[in-house]
Amino acid sequence: MSYEKVAKAQKRLKIGAKQVQKAIKHGEALEVVIASDADRHVTDKIVNVANDYQIPVLEVDSMKELGQASGIDVSAATVAIIE
DSSP, rough: OHHHHHHHHHGGGGEHHHHHHHEEEEEEEEEEEEESOHHHHHHHHHHHHHHTTTTOOEEOOOOOOHHHTTTTOOOOOOOEEEO
């Protein structure tokens, strides 16, 4: 479900931990998607920031599949769907 949501929003994505954090803090992020197989050191920070700003966080299984759904050729730990 979430992969399809990400794929449909390809033109409205911020990809990567730093970009996702910026999008959240600037009020652009509508939802955040994290991969469960990503390094918790990275994703825990994103989840905490998202919770602070009351942004919904969805979890998917695979960084590789999240990257593909995002339209990039590498894995992605996290993406934000923006306005």
